[in-house]
Amino acid sequence: MxxxxxxxxxxxxxxxxxxxxxxxxxxxxxxxxxxxxxxxxxxxxxxxxxxxxxxxxxxxxxxxxxxxxxxxxxxxxxxxxxxxxxxxxxxxxxxxxxxxxxxxxxxxxxxxxxxxxxxxxxxxxxxxxxxxxxxxxxxxxxxxxxxxxxxxxxxxxxxxxxxxxxxxxxxxxxxxxxxxxxxxxxxxxxxxxxxxxxxxxxxxxxxxxxxxxxxxxxxxxxxxxAGLGGGRSLLQVRGGHKERGREREKQRRTQERAETYPPVEFKEGENSCILLWAKSLSVSILRSGRWEEHDLTPSTFGEDVTPNLDGSSCNKTKASLVLNYKNVLNHRSFKLIFALSQRNYNVSARRWFTLDAVELEYDGTKATFNGSRNIYAPAEYSYRCESVTSFQWPLLMPRTSKDPANQWRVSFEDFQIQGFNVSGGEFSYASDCAGFFSPGIWMGLITSLLMVLVLTYGLHMIMQLRTMDRFDDPKGPAISVPQTE
Structure with a gap:
């Protein structure tokens, strides 16, 4: 009990x-x-x-x-x-x-x-x-x-x-x-x-x-x-600074969404060579069992922001975009490097470019993330992805198990890059990282194909049926069919 x-x-x-x-x-x-x-x-x-x-x-x-x-x-x-x-x-x-x-x-x-x-x-x-x-x-x-x-x-x-x-x-x-x-x-x-x-x-x-x-x-x-009216006023009286803080946070987010800024552009002479844009660029390092994060976006993008691109270079087959920063996570010098290359692939009979590596260079140490396996696009296009990270559904992987990159995390949101065939300082057509055919679409196509095959086979069998040209009358004499016919 x-x-x-x-x-x-x-x-x-x-x-x-x-x-x-x-x-x-x-x-x-x-x-x-x-x-x-x-x-x-x-x-x-x-x-x-x-x-x-x-x-x-x-x-x-x-x-x-x-x-x-x-x-x-x-x-x-x-x-x-x-x-x-x-x-x-x-x-x-x-x-x-x-x-x-x-x-x-x-x-x-x-x-x-x-x-x-x-x-x-x-x-x-x-x-x-x-x-x-x-x-x-x-x-x-x-x-x-x-x-x-x-x-x-x-x-x-x-x-x-x-x-x-x-x-x-x-x-x-x-x-x-x-x-x-x-x-x-x-x-x-x-x-x-x-x-x-x-x-x-x-x-x-x-x-x-x-x-x-x-x-x-x-x-x-x-x-x-918006429709709470007086009830919301009571909440403001009770909550005070909390409600005002939330309102300021909402206004800040709305303002951030409304802000648009041009991409980072590197020129070789008078010609645009590399374009980079992201809604957010951030890096994190593991220290004492905790991840310390630093947002690089304010130092990279903005109407009045001019990033330091010393060390960047580009030609017909190689491109390197170097973003130079100071005082990032207690490192006096810090570089974020995007290394790209393009070459012809015989299988597809066209040229493709890949983001070979994303490198973090700080105080004489270099951490390298490999991106060539997942980040690529036709040479005439730009590459775009909603999220490019090294830790959550990673597209960037540390080069080796002993590379210093294992102590770092990188995260790029709404990321777009183009290192070749840039025209007029604007991105070309974007090749998105999301595949066109999802597993659900493939299942639907295969199922539809099977149904069409079954229907076709059934119609073919029906068309092969032949109607008898003679019928037996139960009240009359039986029909005699000569064997010679």
Missing amino acids: AAGALQRRRITAAVAVFLALLNVLKLASCDEQVPLLLWTSGSISLPAQAPPTAGHIVGQQQLASYLEKALDVGPHNIVLFLQDKMSIEDFTMYGGAFGNKQDNVFPNLEGALMSSSSSLVLPAVSWPASNAVIGQLQDQLDTSPLYLDPETLSQLRLNASSPALLVFRLPYGIGADLLSAKEILSGNDEVIGQVLNIMKSQSVPYTAIYTALRPSREAASLSVE
């Missing part, structure tokens, strides 16, 4: 936690925050941690403290479900928050929370903090993340004594109707269920985390805030 009562209390508490998550829409503005859920497998208990107060936004340092306390006691096999976008409204709209359990698209997630003896729900985490979750877990576990899917996970053999950081990327898309988002969230929940079942089958204890990189209701939340 005591065990049954304890089990009922455990389930009731888990349900209460989940329902609390579904009804915290009014506790935080979703245009800047994403929710985060953390739970453990089986009967493993985490130390009790006080949840944030209503309306409080969990920042990066506070989130790191939550994760550190959980990992001190909990399993070191981390299963991170990282969705592209997510907001509280996704749970309130599709989670059956008002008793409509038949409309719940999170049955596996709810079941995992109910079966776990320890869970942590953070309804409002700033999205820069959620973006840093992988880095924080990597630093605390001292292991690199593994980006997997359920099929790949089923082939691995995990060890409870060895820490592992397993990352599962989940998509998020919303079209003209809300049904598309509901279907995608339901598919994500199925992926969560598959992964948890595989972990259970291997009898490996784990700590699971479910969060997102960006909020999914930015535009909607702004319209809600």
Whole structure:
């Protein structure tokens, strides 16, 4: 009886936690925050941690403290479900928050929370903090993340004594109707269920985390805030400097989006030779177990900014763009070098250019990232990619395992470069890093081709059928067909 009562209390508490998550829409503005859920497998208990107060936004340092306390006691096999976008409204709209359990698209997630003896729900985490979750877990576990899917996970053999950081990327898309988002969230929940079942089958204890990189209701939340009227005034009276700080931050972001600046241009004589543009350029170095980041964008781009390009060069086959900086991460001299080359490829019968390397040269030391495997384009085009990094879906890799580049991270957002055939100081047509044919498109094309083949074969067989020219009358004499006919 005591065990049954304890089990009922455990389930009731888990349900209460989940329902609390579904009804915290009014506790935080979703245009800047994403929710985060953390739970453990089986009967493993985490130390009790006080949840944030209503309306409080969990920042990066506070989130790191939550994760550190959980990992001190909990399993070191981390299963991170990282969705592209997510907001509280996704749970309130599709989670059956008002008793409509038949409309719940999170049955596996709810079941995992109910079966776990320890869970942590953070309804409002700033999205820069959620973006840093992988880095924080990597630093605390001292292991690199593994980006997997359920099929790949089923082939691995995990060890409870060895820490592992397993990352599962989940998509998020919303079209003209809300049904598309509901279907995608339901598919994500199925992926969560598959992964948890595989972990259970291997009898490996784990700590699971479910969060997102960006909020999914930015535009909607702004319209809600605009219509709050007097209610928002009350919040400003209570919140004071916090609300004003948020407004200033929104204005700053809007101004940044509105700003446009020309690309970095290197000329050989009077002719433009190399063009480079990026929304953000940043580098980070690992010191004392922490990543220290430096933003190079203000020193590189802007109407009144003239970057130092000493050492840059270009010809018909080689190009090198050298950006010179000072006092970057306590290094007096610092250079960011882009080395490009072009040559003819007989297989494609045309010339292509590649970004052979991105080099960091500082105080006599050189760190080299190889980019020739992933960053290339036809010689007449420019190359563009939304994100070029060395750590998250990396396109840049350290040259060797002992290269100083292993202590560095580089990150370029909305990156575009052209080192050959530049005309008029403007980029040529851009070859984007995103492939035209995705796996879904290929599956659709192959399926359509198979259906067309089956239809063609069926029509061919029907056309081969011949109608009888003589018919037997049951009331008359039987038809006699001579064998000679």
